[in-house]
Amino acid sequence: MTSQTDIQGSVTTVYKVSGMSCGHCEGAVSGEISAIPGVSSVAAVASSGEVTVVSAAPLDEAAVRAAVDEAGFELAGTV
DSSP states (O other): OOOEEEETTEEEEEEEEESOOSHHHHHHHHHHHHTSTTEEEEEEETTTTEEEEEESSOOOHHHHHHHHHHTTOEEEEEO
8 A cells, every 4th residue: 555645746655664763763764765866855753653755756665765774764665
């Protein structure tokens, strides 16, 4: 199940990330995903484990997985 919404030329996708527990975790994940070309905003919420990403086009899940891995967490999929 994917949660992608195309709004005015942008795509919003909600990912599930396991292991986030604090604001520092949110910042680490947000920073790594923000570096992916085409990403315009990232909002990570540790309490729910959800990361909402707005991008110009659908993102390659492998790129998101690599970014989350680089931050020290695990991408569990999309919500």
